[in-house]
Amino acid sequence: MAAAIARMLDSDLWWSFRRSPVTIASAVVALVCILGAAFAPFLAPHDPFDVATLNLIDAFKPPAWAAEGDAAYLLGSDDQGRDILSAIMYGARVSLLVGICSVVFAMLVGVAVGLLAGYAGGAVDGLLMRIADIQLTFPNILIALLVDGVARAALPPAVHDRVALFVVIFAIGISAWPQFARTVRGSTLVERNKEYVLAARVIGISQARIMLTHVLPNVLGPVLVIATLGLSNAIISEATLSYLGAGVPQTQPSLGTLIRIGNDFLMSGEWWIAVFPGIALIVMVLSVNLLGDWLRDALNPRLR
Amino acid sequence: MLAFVISRILQALPVMAVVALISFAMFAYVGDPVAIMLGQDFTEAQRQALVASLGLDQPFFVQFAKFLWNALHGEFGLSYRLSRPVAELIAERAPATLELAFCAALVSICIGVPMGVYTGLYRNSWLSRLFLTFSLIGVSLPTFLIGILLILVFSVWLGWLPSFGRGDTVQVGWWSTGLLTASGLKALILPSITLGLFQLTLIMRLVRAEMLEVLRTDYIKFARARGLANRVIHFGHALKNTLVPVITVAGLQLGGIIAFAIVTETVFQWPGMGLLFIQSVNSADIPVMAAYLMLIALVFVTINLVVDLLYYAVDPRLRVGGGAARGH
Numbered sequence: 008m009a010a011a012i013a014r015m016l017d018s019d020l021w022w023s024f025r026r027s028p029v030t031i032a033s034a035v036v037a038l039v040c041i042l043g044a045a046f047a048p049f050l051a052p053h054d055p056f057d058v059a060t061l062n063l064i065d066a067f068k069p070p071a072w073a074a075e076g077d078a079a080y081l082l083g084s085d086d087q088g089r090d091i092l093s094a095i096m097y098g099a100r101v102s103l104l105v106g107i108c109s110v111v112f113a114m115l116v117g118v119a120v121g122l123l124a125g126y127a128g129g130a131v132d133g134l135l136m137r138i139a140d141i142q143l144t145f146p147n148i149l150i151a152l153l154v155d156g157v158a159r160a161a162l163p164p165a166v167h168d169r170v171a172l173f174v175v176i177f178a179i180g181i182s183a184w185p186q187f188a189r190t191v192r193g194s195t196l197v198e199r200n201k202e203y204v205l206a207a208r209v210i211g212i213s214q215a216r217i218m219l220t221h222v223l224p225n226v227l228g229p230v231l232v233i234a235t236l237g238l239s240n241a242i243i244s245e246a247t248l249s250y251l252g253a254g255v256p257q258t259q260p261s262l263g264t265l266i267r268i269g270n271d272f273l274m275s276g277e278w279w280i281a282v283f284p285g286i287a288l289i290v291m292v293l294s295v296n297l298l299g300d301w302l303r304d305a306l307n308p309r310l311r
Numbered sequence: 312m313l314a315f316v317i318s319r320i321l322q323a324l325p326v327m328a329v330v331a332l333i334s335f336a337m338f339a340y341v342g343d344p345v346a347i348m349l350g351q352d353f354t355e356a357q358r359q360a361l362v363a364s365l366g367l368d369q370p371f372f373v374q375f376a377k378f379l380w381n382a383l384h385g386e387f388g389l390s391y392r393l394s395r396p397v398a399e400l401i402a403e404r405a406p407a408t409l410e411l412a413f414c415a416a417l418v419s420i421c422i423g424v425p426m427g428v429y430t431g432l433y434r435n436s437w438l439s440r441l442f443l444t445f446s447l448i449g450v451s452l453p454t455f456l457i458g459i460l461l462i463l464v465f466s467v468w469l470g471w472l473p474s475f476g477r478g479d480t481v482q483v484g485w486w487s488t489g490l491l492t493a494s495g496l497k498a499l500i501l502p503s504i505t506l507g508l509f510q511l512t513l514i515m516r517l518v519r520a521e522m523l524e525v526l527r528t529d530y531i532k533f534a535r536a537r538g539l540a541n542r543v544i545h546f547g548h549a550l551k552n553t554l555v556p557v558i559t560v561a562g563l564q565l566g567g568i569i570a571f572a573i574v575t576e577t578v579f580q581w582p583g584m585g586l587l588f589i590q591s592v593n594s595a596d597i598p599v600m601a602a603y604l605m606l607i608a609l610v611f612v613t614i615n616l617v618v619d620l621l622y623y624a625v626d627p628r629l630r631v632g633g634g635a636a637r638g639h
Contacts, residue, residue, distance in 0.1 A: 141325075144566075144611050145611060146571070148571065149607065152589075153604065156592035156600055157600075159592065160337075160595035160600075161340075239451070243453045246453055246456075247453055250453075250455045250574075251577055252593050266459065270459060270578075273462060276467065281463075282463065285456045285460070289448075289456065292451045293448070293451045
């Protein structure tokens with residue numbers, strides 16, 4: 008363990024990380040977002056889902072620094088007297104959860120397809136990459152919306168409410184796999200002709216095993232970069248779907264849902280209900296994007 | 312030339328076929344149109360008659376062929392939600408979306424290209440840094456959030472521009488346009504900026520990168536050595552040679568603009584096709600979803616085709632290799 012840490016502190020990655028103040032700042036911000044979301048039940052000042060503590064007298068409180076603000080509601084409260092800050096922390100939980108799960112899903116599908124296409128070559132490669140090309144012609148959000156719409160039409164409402172979260176994860180994940188598949192296929196094409204693969208083949212290791220234990224670890228570098236940048240895209244996709252009313256169920260509001268609710272009160276002057284969840288979303292996405300940019304540059308040997 | 316066009320069209324056909332199959336599968340297997348059309352009281356004989364009249368007892372491929380035939384004639388049946396022909400609904404909403412998409416594309420090109428040229432030429436000036444920071448934020452901001460913030464500032468706080476709808480429209484033939492009235496033009500401003508911002512930042516970054524690349528080449532050095540004016544070098548020589556990728560990306564992004572119009576139209580309650588689609592998704596109105604999907608696919612395939620042909624027209628190298636030398 009200690010040796011692993013020592014090795015990490017000595018690595019190029021750590022060196023380029025320490026040299027970039029922007030990256031350090033965004034890592035700190037991202038960490039704060041993740042911890043705040045993960046430990047929301049312990050850290051949030053209120054429980055926005057506990058109906059017993061909600062009081063309509065507390066509805067529409069402006070942020071604490073405004074003239075009629077209440078220190079108990081730091082960022083104000085919404086139409087039902089829910090604390091905005093707490094709602095954001097719980098909402099970020101849903102946003103991050105859906106984002107991470109859908110990226111992992113997209114990654115699993117994409118890496119599997121890319122590895123198979125690159126390693127098998129020929130007709131399999133042609134077919135799989137053609138499918139990826141066709142899907143890439145259409146924007147992710149359209150595909151996610153469509154999958155969500157079909158699920159809504161195909162499942163009875165009661166069932167749909169229960170699996171809505173999985174539907175969203177599936178919809179966003181399935182809309183993002185081609186990026187992974189194309190990258191992995193590209194690196195696999197390079198790797199499969201290298202000598203270690205030929206050597207493995209000569210000593211009679213099975214094709215599946217060569218693919219999984221020899222080629223796979225060597226093509227994962229770029230995947231990490233796409234996954235990081237993909238996470239911010241997935242968070243945006245989820246927020247967009249929820250804003251459009253097609254995403255996560257009402258009972259588990261994400262940041263997008265909160266913005267949609269706040270949107271209804273924008274014209275009557277209660278701007279904080281939509282704006283603060285929006286800012287939280289921007290901060291989260293921006294920090295992940297900056298981390299992804301840094302990772303891409305740090306892992307790219309041409310830029311060293 | 313002809314062989315190139317034909318090969319491109321042949322490549323586009325399978326895409327359309329796949330999309331048509333998906334649309335048809337949605338029609339045929341999602342939800343039960345018979346149950347929806349029959350209502351509560353019916354006899355088994357009535358049900359059988361309806362199934363037969365809709366052709367639902369026919370084999371899969373016969374049904375699919377019929378669906379394709381109808382789709383080619385613009386027939387997509389009745390909307391479950393509004394009980395009106397889908398084709399009519401879409402035709403009525405199309406002008407709003409197309410005008411919005413056109414204005415957004417205009418915004419992104421007319422602002423994005425000059426910004427890209429500036430940041431490429433004066434890469435270290437403070438204004439360039441400002442533009443680049445702005446573009447990073449533009450990429451990170453979700454479309455709907457940009458719309459909400461613009462509404463908050465320009466409609467709620469300043470009260471300058473309307474926050475929803477198209478304003479007054481004028482009927483020109485079957486086309487209802489908002490471009491001819493003052494309120495229609497005012498209503499277009501915020502949605503166009505919202506929709507075009509992402510493309511704007513993309514075009515700006517692309518033009519900048521291409522300019523930096525081109526300015527390093529020998530022919531620019533040669534042009535400088537010939538003593539040509541900076542303006543001629545920058546715009547006549549450099550910018551002109553960055554246009555191939557810019558046309559490609561701008562063209563392909565036009566499809567993205569139409570897709571993201573769904574979001575922008577929802578934010579601004581813009582009565583276009585995107586809003587219609589979202590309402591259909593929320594109420595599981597399959598015929599409208601299927602028709603919209605086919606339409607969007609057609610738009611995308613056409614755009615890809617046109618971009619390929621433009622490539623062919625702009626880049627003479629393609630003509631020699633007969634399409635084999637495409638790409639970098």
